[in-house]
Amino acid sequence: MTEMGMIAWMPYLAADVGAIGGGWLSGRLVARGWDPIRARLAVMLPFACLMPLSLFVDRAESWVTIALICVVTFSHMAWKTNQNTLTNDVYPKALIGTASGMLAFGTGLGGTLFTWLTGWIVESFGYGAVFVLMSVLHPISYVVTRWLVRRPLTP
Numbered sequence: 001m002t003e004m005g006m007i008a009w010m011p012y013l014a015a016d017v018g019a020i021g022g023g024w025l026s027g028r029l030v031a032r033g034w035d036p037i038r039a040r041l042a043v044m045l046p047f048a049c050l051m052p053l054s055l056f057v058d059r060a061e062s063w064v065t066i067a068l069i070c071v072v073t074f075s076h077m078a079w080k081t082n083q084n085t086l087t088n089d090v091y092p093k094a095l096i097g098t099a100s101g102m103l104a105f106g107t108g109l110g111g112t113l114f115t116w117l118t119g120w121i122v123e124s125f126g127y128g129a130v131f132v133l134m135s136v137l138h139p140i141s142y143v144v145t146r147w148l149v150r151r152p153l154t155p
Contacts, residue, residue: 014070022078036089040082047075051138
């Protein structure tokens with residue numbers, strides 16, 4: 001229990017660094033003249049590609065497991081920061097508040113549903129199935145986002 005307490009904070013720190021680092025990285029690209037949508041998508045791609053590492057979380061030794069969880073939480077938050085910021089890049093200023101509100105609603109609803117779904121998946125199939133699902137959702141979401149988000153909407 002003591003050993004667990006000594007390392008349990010690490011994934012949370014990795015997530016915080018990912019959120020800040022993902023936003024910083026796309027901001028640097030925008031500052032260098034990249035189109036904001038292109039910059040966000042460029043930053044999202046490598047983090048979506050890292051998410052399949054979650055397949056190995058339940059098969060690794062304790063320290064490797066923590067390292068993998070840290071990479072996955074870092075990647076998820078770097079991804080999420082850029083995904084959430086896309087609304088600011090896509091929608092006209094007059095609609096950003098509405099779009100952000102809808103995004104927050106969807107995030108809350110999705111969190112509620114996935115909390116229930118995760119419990120059901122663990123009971124029915126075990127934790128390994130959750131990690132398989134985690135490994136594919138970000139890459140699929142990247143493809144869908146790339147397909148749907150091409151240019152800013154004009155007012």
